[in-house]
Amino acid sequence: MRICDLIKDQDTYGADADQLVLEVAQAMVARNIGAVPVLREGVLVGIFSERDLMKRVVVEGRDPAETRVDAVMTADPLTVGPQEEIQTCMLLMRRHGFRHLPICEGKLLKGVISLRDLLLHDLNEKDDEVRMMRAYIQAPPQL
Numbered sequence: 001m002r003i004c005d006l007i008k009d010q011d012t013y014g015a016d017a018d019q020l021v022l023e024v025a026q027a028m029v030a031r032n033i034g035a036v037p038v039l040r041e042g043v044l045v046g047i048f049s050e051r052d053l054m055k056r057v058v059v060e061g062r063d064p065a066e067t068r069v070d071a072v073m074t075a076d077p078l079t080v081g082p083q084e085e086i087q088t089c090m091l092l093m094r095r096h097g098f099r100h101l102p103i104c105e106g107k108l109l110k111g112v113i114s115l116r117d118l119l120l121h122d123l124n125e126k127d128d129e130v131r132m133m134r135a136y137i138q139a140p141p142q143l
Helices: 003-007 021-031 049-057 085-094 117-136
Strands: 035-040 042-048 099-103 108-114
Touching: 003 085, 003 108, 003 117, 021 035, 021 049, 035 108, 042 049, 042 099, 042 108, 085 099, 085 117, 108 117
Parallel strands: none
Antiparallel strands: 035 042, 099 108
């Protein structure tokens, strides 16, 4: 399965590079999301995560009401195209140690996939397999 199948109905929230950290953090809490793509003139320039908030704002003592998100985001994040395989995305996330992966065509953002999204998808597939196996095992023999 390709990643575009998981993000096709996604409503992706993106922050503008000039927004203040406080605004972006409030939007993250309201939407229950752990990372936000950061855009400048509609083009992906970074990603801002809970980890960025802790490491670059809280620990450094910056005022979130006065700090722009582009000053504390992770610039030029690794991205994948919409046709990428789900397993490849999981491998990249594990190898690089991050939990959110922007999906782009060129620099144009198409969505963001989280490790939670991928794990839930994998779990749903496993549930379907178990149901099919149970149905097979419990089916009366064909004579």
